[in-house]
Amino acid sequence: MKNNITGWRDVYSFTLAQVLKSKAYRITFILLVLMVLVSMPITGKLLFNNSEDENALSPVNKVYVNNTTSYTDIDFKDLESTISFSHIEFEPMNKDYDSLVDHIIEEENSSVILNISEENGAFSLHLSMSKEGQIKRAHLQRLGDALLSSFTNMRMESIGVSDEQLLLLQTPVVSKVTMTDINGEEIVDENTSISFSEYWFVYGILFFVMMTTMLTGTQVATSIVTEKSTRVVEYLLITVKPLALMIGKVFAMLTAAMIQMLSMVAALFVSNKISAAYAPEKETMLSQLLPSDLFANINLTNMLLCIVLVFLGIVFYAVLAGLAGATVSRLEVLNEGLTLFTMTSLVGVYIGLGAANTLMGSGTNAFVVFAFLFPLSSPFVLPGAILVGKASLPLIGIAIVLQLAFIMILFRFVARVYETLILHSGNTIKLKELFKISKSI
């Protein structure tokens, strides 16, 4: 075994150095980091651009009230206590409607008309504004909300309902069904589901692992096919065994991908800090988007477990991609050879996604546990689940053991067929033929 992997470090250092030196890697790296750097400020700008300070003065200066209801003493005094609306003057509509509209359009576009009507016991508040001027729909919406609230209070007062009574009326009624045991003790059913923001966090981790896996796998496969098609492999194999070649490549590509991914994470945090400048409460984007209790689960043990899981997952998929790469002889047909790798990783990703959805919808069940343990899906979904506190330590332990076992089985298979594959030139070797080769050795 020792001889089989002797020299992998030399392969590793050379491959890594060449990847880091390559123009394609550098350009991709710079572009990705730049994109991530600007992502949070742009998102913040888009989300908060239209929001304004709650205390900012409304551009509405006067409201003409056209009241056609039975209530005659509508005054909207409540609004005087609100800073943004305190300056607004309320005036009953004395002109006819059309001339007032003309007047507002031509001379007074900071004024609006409030039509209060009553039909079959239902009230309607309708605001009209000029197209010209500074007033926007959002301003009118805020004013409308405030007017509605004031109007409701006024109605309640008029029928003799106090504030306390109103509050009592508005208190929601909650119903709860519980189960009890034979002694009448309530059986507490632990809530294992995740919130919407936790789901997006798990999804984000899954996407990140998938990107790294795909990137590493494709690079390993490309590198192997390049060495095959340029015949370099013949010169390498007189010094190192095929397995050492594969291991060196897998780890080099893994390192290159990790450098790229970790730089993106670092850029994300920098971008997040910058985004605070655009948020109304100077809150960063991540603090608004991430689950509030996330940091309760981020500790050294959980982080290490996540890293181990992701690492093992990437190694597994990269070895699979390496095997796929060895089945073809030319770069042009690499896609054909990578079908097995792509299909397998997609199966893992979809099972992971399904588990994340199930977690949000109904909490942990048999399918979720399967997804946590199944070596194809566990690297995608389990790290996220660990960080939102939905995976127990024994479950994680079993998942890691299963992952290791899967890698060992794959490595044994690869070790058997790789020597034959690496020197093969010609048509793409199919899965059936791979098993045939494995049996014949």
Add this chain to the structure above:
Amino acid sequence: MSLSVKNITKKYGDKLVVDNLSFEMNEPGVYALLGTNGAGKTTSIRIILGMLAKNGGEVLWKGQSIDVVNTNVGYLAEERGLYPKYTLMDQLMYFAKLKKVDKHTAMERIKYWSDRLDVNEYVFPAKGKGRKVAKSNQADQLSKGNQQKIQLMVALLSDPELLIIDEPFSGLDPLNTDLFKSIIREEINKNKFLIMSSHQMPTIEEFCSDITILDRGKVKLQGNLSDIKKSYGRVNLIVKCEQDIASYIASFNLRIINKTPSEYHLRVEGEDQAMAFLSKLIGDNITVIKFELREPSLHEIFVEKVGADQDEE
């Protein structure tokens, strides 16, 4: 005994591509592995190098099973194998590192061989402005011949004890062919063990003392080249005369191997028949300009051995 190949066999599915190949190299020198295309030469070389698993037999180097990791072997494959986009220096240093040659020694050897093979300008390109390096130091910018030179450098970087060269002169012009030949001679003089595979029979005759001819995986002919030739005897007769000698050839029932405007290349049964033929020509006052009786060339032996079987089939 230094290299011993014993009964190596290789199958791809049901197809036997190497069938019980055995030979030994007890002394330094050049051993020739010959055969038609697809005869199993490259597969045999890969097995000898330990690159490819075999179905039977063993390859011993100094009495021990050959092991790629611990044996210092140099290999020049028939097809060039260089990374097209990496710099030549990076590649040479990488191959040296894999061969466990330390950095300092590797650099010295790279300098020596670059000089010797006249590829300095590619291995040590002049730097352009700033940090920019000329593109000519990438393999895909080199001619076939220069790539072959770099490949030979790779094979010699570790100063190997056993050197396997497959079609070493392909793609080389006459000047570079001579350069390669002189390097091979140097290696022989350094008491190295060489295995050479080539379709250029005169080159094999120039360098090799022992040969194996493979045909579809089977050993067709094997042994010391001089002994093989001797066993055929001097049966090749080249005659050049002023007059036409066609009627004499017919009367002696000699087989014409080849006929040029000035010469006949004939096959005789032995020296006695050749001498009788010469006496007859002289007796009849035919002016003989050239009369050469020699052993068959390796080319002729090869064609006879392999060609005959293929004709039969």
